Amino acid sequence: xxxxxxxxxxLVKPSQTLSLTCTVSGGSISSGSYYWSxxxxxxxxxxxxxxxxxxxxxxxxxxSLKSRVTxxxxxxxxxxxxxxxxVTAADTAVxxxxxxxxxxxxxxxxxxTMVTVSS
Amino acid sequence: xxxxxxxxxxxxxxxxxxxxxxxxxxxxISNYLAWYQQRPGKVPxxxxxxxxxxxxxxxxxxSGSGSGTDFTLTISSLQxxxxxxxxxxxxxxxxxxxxxxxxxxxx
Numbered sequence: 369x370x371x372x373x374x375x376x377x378x379l380v381k382p383s384q385t386l387s388l389t390c391t392v393s394g395g396s397i398s399s400g401s402y403y404w405s406x407x408x409x410x411x412x413x414x415x416x417x418x419x420x421x422x423x424x425x426x427x428x429x430x431x432s433l434k435s436r437v438t439x440x441x442x443x444x445x446x447x448x449x450x451x452x453x454x455v456t457a458a459d460t461a462v463x464x465x466x467x468x469x470x471x472x473x474x475x476x477x478x479x480x481t482m483v484t485v486s487s
Numbered sequence: 488x489x490x491x492x493x494x495x496x497x498x499x500x501x502x503x504x505x506x507x508x509x510x511x512x513x514x515x516i517s518n519y520l521a522w523y524q525q526r527p528g529k530v531p532x533x534x535x536x537x538x539x540x541x542x543x544x545x546x547x548x549x550s551g552s553g554s555g556t557d558f559t560l561t562i563s564s565l566q567x568x569x570x571x572x573x574x575x576x577x578x579x580x581x582x583x584x585x586x587x588x589x590x591x592x593x594x
Contacts, residue, residue, distance in 0.1 A: 415585045417585065471536075474521065477530045
C-alpha cells in the first residue's frame, strides 16, 4: 500500500529556508486523481494546512503562508517537496505530508517530522 | 477562507456513552467534510469523508452526518481507545481548513 515519508533537517536557523521532502512508496505519485499536501502542527496546537500540489505542478497555498511557501513535485523520484523561507520560531512544528483527493480527503499521512527553528 | 468551528471545545464522557461533536462551516461546503482522530503523540487518522462515509477499517461506532454548513460526528458507544483529539476539515476548496479540534477524555 502507498506510504509517505518526510525527510529533511530537524533544525533550521531563523531567517533561513526550511526544506522538506516527502517520498511516496508503494505506488506512483502520478496515479489517480490525487493532490499532495503539507500540514503542520505546533506542539500542543491544532492542524494547519500549508498547501497542496498536483502532479501537473498546479499549487494552492494557505494565504497566511503564501508569500514564503514553495512546493514542487518530482515524478521521476516519486517525491514532492516543501520550502518555507524566512523562518522564525513560529514555524517550529511537526510537519506532515499527506495524500488528498476530492473524493477521499486526506487518507494517507506520513509519520511527521519535527522541525525546530532556533539559532 | 472558510472557517470551521467545532463544539464543544473539549469533552469528557464515560465508557459506553454516546458522544457527539459538531462542526460548523462559515459557508456551505456541500459534503466535502472529513473527520480525523489524533491520538496523543500519533498521526491524524481519517475516520469519515464526504461527511458520512466511514473510512475502511474504522469501527462502525463512528458515524457522520450533515451537509452544507452543519456537520456531526457521533460515537455511539465510547471506548477507552477513543481518547483523542478530533478534527473536522473542509477538504475540497482551497484553502483547506481544519476545525480547532475537540479533545475527548474518559471520565
